[in-house]
Amino acid sequence: GAGVSQSPSNKVTEKGKDVELRCDPISGHTALYWYRQSLGQGLEFLIYFQGNSAPDKSGLPSDRFSAERTGGSVSTLTIQRTQQEDSAVYLCASSRGTGGESGSAFFGPGTRLTVL
Amino acid sequence: GQNIDQPTEMTATEGAIVQINCTYQTSGFNGLFWYQQHAGEAPTFLSYNVLDGLEEKGRFSSFLSRSKGYSYLLLKELQMKDSASYLCAVRGAGGYNKLIFGAGTRLAVHP
Numbered sequence: 345g346a347g348v349s350q351s352p353s354n355k356v357t358e359k360g361k362d363v364e365l366r367c368d369p370i371s372g373h374t375a376l377y378w379y380r381q382s383l384g385q386g387l388e389f390l391i392y393f394q395g396n397s398a399p400d401k402s403g404l405p406s407d408r409f410s411a412e413r414t415g416g417s418v419s420t421l422t423i424q425r426t427q428q429e430d431s432a433v434y435l436c437a438s439s440r441g442t443g444g445e446s447g448s449a450f451f452g453p454g455t456r457l458t459v460l
Numbered sequence: 461g462q463n464i465d466q467p468t469e470m471t472a473t474e475g476a477i478v479q480i481n482c483t484y485q486t487s488g489f490n491g492l493f494w495y496q497q498h499a500g501e502a503p504t505f506l507s508y509n510v511l512d513g514l515e516e517k518g519r520f521s522s523f524l525s526r527s528k529g530y531s532y533l534l535l536k537e538l539q540m541k542d543s544a545s546y547l548c549a550v551r552g553a554g555g556y557n558k559l560i561f562g563a564g565t566r567l568a569v570h571p
Contacts (some may be wrong), residue, residue, distance in 0.1 A: 389561070444510065449559055451504070
């Protein structure tokens, strides 16, 4: 597709359930990011994939959070045993590279996660 | 590590000029980006600076001073549609080359 896509657009779940969020980056983009944004707040970095390098997981808030990127393309963010504080918009972004303006990230529309 | 500071909120009048400042500390430096985010929407890319000086793109300009760890976004001829959050983001170098965002500056443009 032309842009970054994410699914689902909205997810309501019960506390304690696991959820999977999906991101399809722009074709050919080597870098992929996950951020989360609580209402009225900035973007909190979660995880970063760049090519075949080991992902930078330094932003994951707890071991309940994990992410994979298969075949250098699609990524899945998994949250296990969800808690109410996990409620936020989860944004995925991709960039063509990491040097120069090619490092500018293009964002998907986000997944709004609500944990009841 | 990386740290980015921006004012939380600003207000301005339609037709005026506004400057949004950003200061940063980073391990290495590989570029500074400005993004615009309207309420309920995803951020969109506005500008990129890696060398000192001013980059101009229409009504928007962005300035960088690497020695001072400082950037600003200048918006001219403000329009009501410019009401949005403006996010400063920095890419470090080496093992810190992920893109880190500041908390954003919420700009309200009024008539």
